[in-house]
Amino acid sequence: MNEKVISCKALTKRFGDFTAVDAITFEVEKGEIFGFLGANGAGKTTAMRMLCGLSNPTSGEAKIAGFDIYKETEKIKKSIGYMSQKFSLYDDLTVQENITFFAGIYGLSDKAIKENSAALLKQLGMEDQADKRVSSLPLGWKQKLAFSTAIIHKPEIVFLDEPTGGVDPVTRRQFWDLIYEASGNGITIFVTTHYMDEAEYCNRVSIMVDGKVEALDTPTNLKKQFSVTTMDEVFYHLAREAKRGE
């Protein structure tokens, strides 16, 4: 049996009388690319914040990289990477400064920072841009750099919150090459996206509706289950049933 890096049971979060996340249960295996989909307001962000150890669940259980979601949040934070379209890098720091900063935050030693950042710049072909400010980079480069920085400490899991929003179709695909490669190196990818073609690139996909995980399977099986030919139709089929607004 494959190693489970995320396992949650009946994980729930309530705000007052509003149940944002309603008893979600699922497991994610090591190295898996796991798509976490849902309409705006379905509860994805709240769920993700709990899984990252940033928000305490109301009830339920979860283990992230082997650590308890209630008692070991600091250990969880050290074992994960996080990137979103909204927050990724500091615009007014250089490429190298950003890498050094984040690697430091993730607890790497000076020696490791030096080695890993050199390897990262080489992999991205950005050696000659190390001293450029991030603000001067095209968005696509920023996103690729942000992703590589988020996994510089070789975390068990990387959480990606709409990482490719607004990026051109060629760069979007280059970004997915990086995801495939990280997954091949054993890093588990937990990704949200509004691009349904990207849902197809995931090993398995879950779809949240009104706080619950309404479907979870491989893209192929989900399409079979709903007798449709695209993930777009699967999503539409489930999300239009949503009762609650955002």
Place this chain on the structure above:
Amino acid sequence: MESVVVKNITKTYGKEKKVAVNDVSFSVNKGELFGLIGPDGAGKTSIFRILTTVLLADSGSASIDGLDVVKEFKSIRNTIGYMPGKFSLYQDLTVEENLNFFATLFGTTIEENYNLIKDIYVQIEPFKTRRAGKLSGGMKQKLALCCALIHKPNVLFLDEPTTGVDPVSRKEFWEMLQKLKKQDITIIVSTPYMDEANLCDRIALIQDGKILSIDSPKNIIQNYPDALFAVKADNMYSLLKALAIYPNRLMSYAFGEFAHFSFKENPDKADLLQFLETKGIKNIEIKEAAVTIEDSFIKLLS
């Protein structure tokens, strides 16, 4: 009749003269739904800001219903609606107060043009006493559209109205636009989502401040120059890696559950199949692909 005319507009920013819009020309007919399709940083917002008279171009000219965007900016502002990409309503006014405010600015009332916004407004009316800042993303978007429409503009500018919006809400939003089109309002809309391009009458594909192509979505797809194939196998990543080193390869890239592929010369499916098999790829399926706007865009970028 031409409603919006853009001629050789160029816009640069800063001391370094960074080019945001590079000699762009296009025109939009009355009642047309025209899409500016391109990624972040392509120059879409700069074009919108120039056309809505809130930004001056370095060179070139543009007009809305025959009115010059520089000399006659005041008249233009009365006849256009603009929904910026960033939510720009008053967060601490209620839904109704915001709408009332914008109606008053243009010397009209909610009642006078209610028929225009009715379909959209009824969806947020139950929350009309809620402050705009407390609305969800989808509701904010609907309110912003109502505010941009309340003075019955001739031309409506929508800058990335669906960015970050889930596929279901995006679909609903485009259905609203189709209805507005029937009211003879010219609509210019920008989006980074290629699939939305098909819902426009005509589109301009834009990248790095330059227009790569302008036509109807149908024509852009028909003009795709190569035979495009869809290839499927057990493992997408190994498939992509194998396709990338096939000698007779022109382009290959992931496209949903398939990889899209074109041959450099003389398409030979059997040869490709054989090649992939020698690379250990399993359960291979090769068929002709239906070209999409996204394929055209990728081709134009290459």
